[in-house]
Structures are given as C-alpha cells and as structure tokens.
Amino acid sequence: MLRPLQGSSWPVKRAPACFKPGPASSEAIRYPPHFRAPAFSGVTRGFFSVKIFYGWRIVFAGGALQFLQSVLLNQSFGIYLAVLVEERGWSKTAVAGAAALKSTEAAVLGPVLGWLVDRFGAQLIARVGIVTFGIGLMLLSRIDTLPGFYAAFVVVALGASMFSNPIVGVAIIHWFEKRRARALSALQFGAAIGGLFVFLVAASIQAFGWRATLLGSGLLALVAGWPLSRIIKSRPEDHGEHVDGVPPALKDDAQPVAAAPARDGFTAREALRTSAFWYMGFGHAFSLFAVTAINVHAVTHIKEHLGYSLSLATLVFTLVTVGQFFGVMMGWVIGDRYQKRFIAAICMLMHAAGLLMLTYAPGPVILVTAALVHGTAWGLRGPFLQAMRADYFGRSSIGVILGLSSMILVIGQIGGPILAGLFADWRGDYYMGFTILAILCGCGSLFFLMAKPPRLRSTVG
Helix, strand or coil, X not given: CEEECCCCCCEEEECCCCCXXXXXXXXXXXXXXXXXXXXXXXXXXXXXXXXXXXXXXXXXXXXXXHHHHHHHHHCCHHHHHHHHHHHHCCCHHHHHHHHHHHHHHHHHHHHHHHHHHHHHCHHHHHHHHHHHHHHHHHHHXXXXXXXXXXXXXXXXXXXXXXXXHHHHHHHHHHHCCCCHHHHHHXXXXXXXXXXXXXXXXXXXXXXXXXXXXXXXHHHXXXXXXXXXXXXXXXXXXXXXXXXXXXXXXXXXXXXXXXXXXXXXXXXXXXXXXXXXXXXXXHHHHHHHHHHHHHXXXXXXXXXXXXXXCHHHHHHHHHHHHHHHHHHHHHHHHHCCCCCHHHXXXXXXXXXXXXXXXXXXXXXXHHHHHHHHHXXXXXXXXXXXXXXXXXXXXXXXXXXXXXXXXXXXXXXXXXXXXXXXXXXXXXXXXXXXXXXXXXXXXXXXXXXXXXXXXXXXXXXXX
16 A cells, blocks of 8 residues: 655555564655665666676776787787888897896886785876886887887886786776686786787888887877776775675675685785795796797797798787687686686696697698687686685785786796797707797696695794
8 A cells, every 4th residue: 555755745665564663663664756776786776777886897997908008019019029120120139138128027026016006006006007108109119229229118118017917907806706707807808809909000000100100009008098097996995885896794605715715815925935826826937938939939930940821820820819819708707616726727738739739730720729729728827817816815915916926927938938949049940949848838737736725824823
C-alpha cells in the first residue's frame, strides 16, 4: 500500500509484516525524490548509466601512455638507428650503444624511481616523465654529433623510465587485488598495439625526414601525454575509493588469495631477505636473454644466415607483436585463476622453443611459428611478474621492490645482445650463441618453480 509523505506527493512503501521496527527505524521505508546510490555501488541513476571503477580509467590512461612510448621510441628506435648510420656515417655499435645505455639507466635509477613513486605517487612522476620525454625527443631532433646524440638520448631515456610500465604498474597494483593480473595485462595492450603503428614513424621519416619526425614526436608526447598522466592516481584510499571498488566490509574473506601471507606488505629490506625475490629476479633476467637477443640480432640472422628476404624478417617482427597481443589477451582471461609462477615457467619454455625455432628455421612456416610462440610468451609473462611480486610482497613498498628488481634484469637486458654478438663474431654466425641463450632461458623456468610465496614472519626478527 502506498501513501504520500506529509507535505509531499512522493510515495513510500509500507514495511512488510515481518519487519519489526526498532528504536532507530520506522514503519515506512522512505525514498527521497533525489535518491542516489551509495558511492561503492557500481550503478548510478539511469537505467543505462553505469559507474566505471576508477581503477580501470587508470588502466586505460596507462595503456595509452605505453602506446605512445612504444610507437615513438621502443619500437621505432631501430628505424632511427638505420637512418643515422646511413646519414651520419656512425658505426652500428656506437649507435646501438644507446640501447644498452637505456637499460643501464633504468637499472640504476630503478630503486630511486621506486622510492619516489612510493613517496610522492605515480601521477607526479609520470607527469615529470612526459615533459622530460617530449623535450628529449625535440633535443634529439637537433643533434649533429655522436656525443650530442648520447646526451639527448639520456634525457629521452630518463623521461621514458618515469612513465614506463613499472611506474604505472605500481598505481594499478594499489587499485586492484582480486583482478590485479587482469588489470596489468590490460596495461600491456598499449605496448602491444603500438608495434602495429610503427609504420607511421617510418612513413613520416621518408616524407619529412628524421629531424621533423622527432620534433613532431616530442610535441605529440607533450600534447597527448600530459592529460593522460593526470588521470593516474596513486592510491584509492586517498580519493575516497576502495581497492577493487569494494569496501572492505563487503569483501568475501572466505576466499583465500595467494598473497595472504604478505597481505600487510613487506618492506624492501624484508623482501631482499627472501629467496622468492631473487628467484623471480633471476628468472625474469633469464627471459630477457631471449627477448633482447631477438630484438637486436634477429633481422641480421634471418637475412644473412637463414637466407630469407628483408621483407620476411620485417614480417617476423610484426608477428611477434601479434603474438604479444594474443599473450596479453590470454593473461586477461587466466591471470587471476591459476598460480602465476607455473604460468611464468611455461612462458620461459616457450621463449626457449621460439628462439630455437628461429635459430634453425628450415622454412618460413617455422619462422612464423617461432615469432608467434615467442611473442605470446612475452605478452603473457610480462604482466604476470609484476602481479606476482605484488601478490608476494604486498603494496606498502612495491615501488622500491620493483625498482630493486630492475637491477637484476640488466643481466639479461645487456647480456643477451652481447653474448649473441660475441659468438657471432667468433663463429661467423648466430647458431651457437642463440642456442646457448635458448638453453639458459629454458633453465630459467626452474627459478620460477622455486619461487614460492614467502611468509612475512620468516623475514622478521
């Protein structure tokens, strides 16, 4: 039965007979004319109006930033390298040294940037990084000497590291728990898709020259990156939100999660004392033996030693990007359902198999298969390792912990290209070098199998 409120025509519903009013309740449940759902509710007014959890907005903005960095720097660096070698007459080793410099800089600055993110938040660091990155690209467009090239590239690399995947990933780790692997996998979509648009950079270089392309890239980074960086928020608690968008009182505590022992969070010093930190670090580094060796030397191997055309070698790199995209999609589906260390171990075996197929490919079909297998492992493994560290060590010092991990990764980032190059100079081809790196990558799967979740009490006192 409906009756109007006193002084209002808005109807109220009489409470059912089984409802016994208490001291603080009333017989009628009143709904004000401008009733709004609670803040934690996913639905706002309107039948089709749905409130999106702010964490997913951060994922979108972070993915867009990774797309920019992938197109403007990471995937297009090889194009600039070839142009500079041809136009300026610099050696390949001298120009390629910038890639090693970028990896070294990321390893050295990793702990510092991690501390800054934990202290000041990911948004501030990302905004400074975008500005530095854009200015660096514009400086790079004006260089005429090799020292000037290195000086400008240091600025570019510094800016790129400040809005890279680990930095944005720290913010996402704070916003997600139950769907953390899914969110981090979604973050990788930007980097994966970016590889498909590198042809635009190549077309711009052919049409306008490398200087104009770098200048335009710097302006694009500033114009597009600045508003995207403003979307990133560090912690949901600082903005009246909750992890996963659900208040703690409404969470199902009956379901155990892998991070239960480390839910309160390890300090960086406590994490360093665990074997899991080192096992994950070395496993991650061993995966980069294959990734970096393929990125630097695969085209030369396919063209000069396997005897295939340059167009097929370029297609292989495109298919690696396609495989990476597929791996990210797989991570979206299975990331929060299975133990991540077992999936990471399987990815290591896929990296090894892909590199071996690439090394001895008897035909184009095997070469295409190698690219897809390697790319899938890359796209699936990358986000899992960030989520795995967050599951193991908690959120409190995750920025510093990820930064310290980057110092171990430099083993694979620099070791892969150098070892492959040394064996190529010694043997005249890449067969032995690639084979050894594939074996190392396969053995690296054991590190993940041994990386069991640590217990916080075992690292204290």
